[in-house]
Amino acid sequence: MHITVPRTSFLQHVQRCQNIVEKRSPNAILSNLLLRASNETLEIVATDLQIGVSSKVHIHIQDEGEITISAKKLFDIVKELDVDSDVELKTESSFMEIKSGRSKFRLSTLPAIDYPGIPEQDTDFSIQFEGKDLATMIGATSFSMSTDETRKYLTGTLFEISPEQGLQLIATDGHRMALVGTLLDQNVEACRAIVPRKAVAEIKKICEETQGQVTLSLGKRQVRLDAGEHSLTSKVIDAKFPVYQDVIPSDNPEEAVVDRIRMDQILRRSMIVANEFTHDVRLQFSNNSIQVSAHNTEQEQAEEFVEADYTGKDVSIGFNGRYLRDVLSAVQTERVRIQFKDELSPVLILEDGSDASKYVVMPMRI
């Protein structure tokens, strides 16, 4: 293999792929990237056996061929090269020579034939979607995914497509849940997949960098994203997602509307003296105000009022303050609606003027 590629675009593609490479894999070849040069195209492939990413770039090829090389070393080297230079890559027996300007490196390689590669596409249904919008939807839900490996089915985000609801993303750690949805202007079939945490993060990054539409495909075993030069394939979590519809309260009688930024500031201040592990804060809803208070085991306290549109009965509810702050950061509108029943029932937080995003937070007993 012998190719020449502009440093800037090469770096971008290498970076995209090396993100998913396991830093310390017992299988040495999994620390490598696969470079495949043919038909005036360089394809860079990375996989951790769960997720595979492929990135294609148009280049000038002197000699076609394929080889694998350490992802980290290649990335670290290309990163340090002159910004405007070209990078020349040439295989020499079991090594690869990297030249750029006056710099010259020689890295060891492993044969491409041993590389596991990316599985064939195995999905049932695809939709086209604006990349930036998908990134926003992921950003508005992914914080609710669980990190508890004992509840595997909660460690991903549910991607659900249905004719009635369009595309919905749902994430929950068992204490709070985030749901965002958007209707689709294309005919769709019902399908769903739990996409693992790491793939969710990579899909978001690719979507953020993509101008225009992406193709999202869901299958029983696989999820796939095609976005311009990049494509990502991931195994899905083979488990049953909880019946999330059952925990979205539909008849919470009370509603308080409050300024989002102001509420967040008050929570941030109050939590300075909240219990450092449980972050519990108390929200006391009363006529036209919410009193936010927190205290810790050393008897330190915080207390502050925020104006709110509220005319219901007096209710006091405990929360993990972090859960509330996560929701307030995810929501886009100036004001938010907080709907509740009593101190122990699920609380629903909605954007002002739209029910497309739903955030359910379970209270804490106080």
Place this chain on the structure above:
Amino acid sequence: MQQPTLSHQTILHADMDAFYASVEARDNPELHDKPLIVGGNATQRGVVAAANYIARTYGIHSAMPTKTALKLCPHVMLLPPRIKHYAEISQHIRAIFARFTPLIEPLSLDEAFLNISGSLKLFGSAEHIGRSIQQAIKKELNLPVSIGIAPNKFIAKIASDIDKPHGFVCIAAEEVQSFLDPLPIERIWGVGRVTTQRFAKANLHTMGAVRCLTKEAATSLLGKHGGHFWKLAHGIDERPVVPEHKAKSISHETTFSVDIKDREILSAWLLDLTEQVMRRVRQKKFKGRTIHLKLRFDNFTTITRSHTLKHSTDVTQVVWQAVQQMFEKHLPPQQSIRLVGMGMDGFGHVSEKQAELFEAPELKKQRTVDHIVDHIQTRFGSNILKRGSSHKK
């Protein structure tokens, strides 16, 4: 010969003298000079939780069945335990300890290790600190305590025990060997009847005799624990004092005065221990994943078995099911048991107060039960309310 080194810490072991009995005698001065035991009812297979020193002259000791105690001394005063009351007093005792060091490791309501190494500059000599604690407990609570001070936990515990009641024994680093050498080897923790016989066969009767062996000889004579005994005989014990808030596990165990074979009774004891442990787990707002079961057989072999749950929990019923299964699996039929214990670790910091979105209704019910039981036990003492089968013990 290898010469092990001694670390220079100052560890204080405080052990209340016949704690429950002393509290009862203090609260009922007319009982002051009478034999007195605190414990369970004789008709319900209760055991002696504490015996005052007069009762002990009749041969009564703690963990003995109440029935036996009444036989030994028919006119002994039997009082039911008031755990909540003792727990309050225990809090006061800990507050006294805390005046001298934050490094307190309570072993139970009536016993604790204190690391006072860092307190010597501030409060004066170890002896002065020990005397101050003993006097404060006498003056503020009118209760007797025995104190042992030594370079490590092992020696401090022996020291507090050797001159009970009102004991006060201070062993300096250079006195360790002369203190330990003449002691009978039964003083070493973990040495039971069988091991004692093994020592005796090897003509080893004192700690000094064990010390004079080489480490290799100790291992070959005394088996896999030989190295451990040899270290103890040299006064080496490197276990640190672990303050309770840093504890990585919570456990309880109980030793029977007579070996028990009846599985139902053993199971009842285990349930009681499980309830106590889980109550502490909930008090600390922990949820644990790993459950430990400890069984010591009549031949003094001890087995510990662990089980890791799929999810962290603080629900007594969930843990109890796992404990029961382990117990059934690991206890051979017809095996007599000398000690049972259970513990939990693998704690995360999810608040127990945080409500769950997808909780099974059954689990929700169990959690409510725990909540109510905890509340009642906190108000009225832990003996007022128990799960059905723990009554059998």
